[in-house]
Amino acid sequence: MTALAALIRRDIRIALRVGGGALIGVLFFLTVVVLMPFAVGPDLALLSRLGPAILWLGALLASLLTLDRLFMADHEDGSLDLITMSRTPLELACAAKALAHWLAAGLPLIVATPVLGLLLNLDMVATGAVALTLLAGTPALTFTGMIGAGLAVTLHRGGLLMAVLVLPLSIPVLIFGVAASQAAIVGPMTFGAPFSILCALSLVSLVVGPFAAAASLRHGLD
Amino acid sequence: MTLIDLANPTRFLALTARLLPWLAAATVILLAIGLYQSALAPDDYQQGATVKIMFIHVPNAWLSMFVWGVMSIASLGTLVWRHPLADVAAKAAAPIGASFTFLALLTGSLWGRPMWGTYWEWDARLTSVLILFLMYLGLMALWRAVDDPSRAARAAAVLTLVGAINLPIIKFSVDWWNTLHQPASVMRMGGSTLDKSFLIPLLVMAIAFTLLFVTLHLAAMRNEILRRRVRSLQMMQASRVAFSSAGPREGSASNEVGAA
Numbered sequence: 001m002t003a004l005a006a007l008i009r010r011d012i013r014i015a016l017r018v019g020g021g022a023l024i025g026v027l028f029f030l031t032v033v034v035l036m037p038f039a040v041g042p043d044l045a046l047l048s049r050l051g052p053a054i055l056w057l058g059a060l061l062a063s064l065l066t067l068d069r070l071f072m073a074d075h076e077d078g079s080l081d082l083i084t085m086s087r088t089p090l091e092l093a094c095a096a097k098a099l100a101h102w103l104a105a106g107l108p109l110i111v112a113t114p115v116l117g118l119l120l121n122l123d124m125v126a127t128g129a130v131a132l133t134l135l136a137g138t139p140a141l142t143f144t145g146m147i148g149a150g151l152a153v154t155l156h157r158g159g160l161l162m163a164v165l166v167l168p169l170s171i172p173v174l175i176f177g178v179a180a181s182q183a184a185i186v187g188p189m190t191f192g193a194p195f196s197i198l199c200a201l202s203l204v205s206l207v208v209g210p211f212a213a214a215a216s217l218r219h220g221l222d
Numbered sequence: 223m224t225l226i227d228l229a230n231p232t233r234f235l236a237l238t239a240r241l242l243p244w245l246a247a248a249t250v251i252l253l254a255i256g257l258y259q260s261a262l263a264p265d266d267y268q269q270g271a272t273v274k275i276m277f278i279h280v281p282n283a284w285l286s287m288f289v290w291g292v293m294s295i296a297s298l299g300t301l302v303w304r305h306p307l308a309d310v311a312a313k314a315a316a317p318i319g320a321s322f323t324f325l326a327l328l329t330g331s332l333w334g335r336p337m338w339g340t341y342w343e344w345d346a347r348l349t350s351v352l353i354l355f356l357m358y359l360g361l362m363a364l365w366r367a368v369d370d371p372s373r374a375a376r377a378a379a380v381l382t383l384v385g386a387i388n389l390p391i392i393k394f395s396v397d398w399w400n401t402l403h404q405p406a407s408v409m410r411m412g413g414s415t416l417d418k419s420f421l422i423p424l425l426v427m428a429i430a431f432t433l434l435f436v437t438l439h440l441a442a443m444r445n446e447i448l449r450r451r452v453r454s455l456q457m458m459q460a461s462r463v464a465f466s467s468a469g470p471r472e473g474s475a476s477n478e479v480g481a482a
Contacts, residue, residue: 147380147381147384150380151364151377151380151381154373154376154377155364155367155368155373155374155377157367157368161363161364161367164359164360164363165360165363165364165381167356168353168356168357168360169357169384169385171349171353172353172391175349204387208384208387212380212383212384215301215380216376216377216380219301219376219377219379219380220373220376220377
């Protein structure tokens with residue numbers, strides 16, 4: 001347990017310091033959201049209707065881009081080999097790394113959501129709904145994206161290939177995240193049904209992600 | 223004859239060389255019978271002649287999931303039993319499965335235009351099959367992106383097993399959500415709701431398509447094995463050339479190795 005806590009503390013510390021790049025994700029999120037009004041036109045009514053979708057897309061892309069480095073930096077400096085050979089199960093270590101990554105890179109996105117909601121003319125209820133769905137849904141993005149990160153480090157390929165592999169897996173999260181926020185804002189569905197499915201997706205990926213990532217690391221590293 | 227016996231590629235090639243003509247012939251005959259029967263099947267009282275798209279659409283859709291199932295079993299073979307032909311099977315199946323999925327989507331949208339009034343609808347069944355198609359393409363991209371086949375095989379195996387979660391979602395999407403796509407009517411509790419005049423041609427077509435897949439898959443596996451042999455022969459040749467240009471003594475040594 002202390003080993004996992006130490007791993008989480010270390011990863012968060014590295015991510016937040018110079019060269020870590022966790023907060024670049026927030027900057028990217030902001031840039032994507034600011035780009036949208038240029039693409040669809042500065043129509044406030046339209047923006048508030050598209051708002052949840054824009055925020056979700058931005059968060060999806062931001063968490064995908066930062067995931068690229070989840071195992072890569074550790075592989076380059078050799079600490080991934082130590083983690084693989086340590087007595088802590090690799091699955092738990094992967095889960096700890098993903099949790100640290102979510103705390104360092106995922107939570108700031110959710111904190112930034114109310115500010116970005118202002119830019120997109122969302123009211124209080126809508127902003128709260130989007131932030132709540134992001135809080136429930138972004139762990140699923142991190143934990144499924146971790147599978148791609150594991151493949152990327154074993155194949156020495158990142159970038160586009162990883163995006164192509166991971167994005168189809170994140171489609172259900174996007175569907176139910178946006179559906180839950182839309183249900184809270186305009187109805188007619190209840191907020192509860194899509195939101196529970198979103199939570200279920202997060203829980204499933206919490207189980208599947210570490211196992212798949214650990215399998216690809218174990219079979220792929222040599 | 224067990225799976226272990228087939229671990230020898232030469233034995234596999236010899237066996238499939240004998241099997242393939244028979245399989246191909248059976249496929250052609252069953253496809254001919256199936257197409258003839260489905261051409262003779264009566265028009266639907268609501269859908270008219272467009273119901274005949276079903277005889278192509280449904281087998282394609284079944285096969286799109288069946289092929290991913292075959293790939294998942296092959297992936298288990300790669301990761302668990304390290305069967306040497308498992309990754310060949312997984313790699314050869316991906317493009318075939320992608321084609322079946324694409325045809326299922328294409329015939330579905332051609333059928334949907336007159337029946338639902340739209341080529342595409344974002345309902346659960348259609349979306350999940352589209353995700354399956356994207357994952358086939360991603361898997362093919364993964365196979366092409368890495369030059370070392372065994373390394374690519376293990377990565378692809380992990381991804382295939384993760385993607386297998388999608389299969390039950392596709393199968394039960396029409397039961398879990400109220401969708402435009404009709405619920406299951408052939409494989410369901412309490413027997414089929416399809417009339418016999420439609421059911422029999424459909425089953426014949428399903429068997430014919432499955433045989434078609436087996437034939438294509440075995441042929442593609444043969445090609446993949448031969449492609450790998452050509453590749454390793456080329457590597458040997460290249461290393462021999464590199465050695466012989468280095469000096470006469472190493473050249474003669476590597477010639478002996480090559481002869482051995």
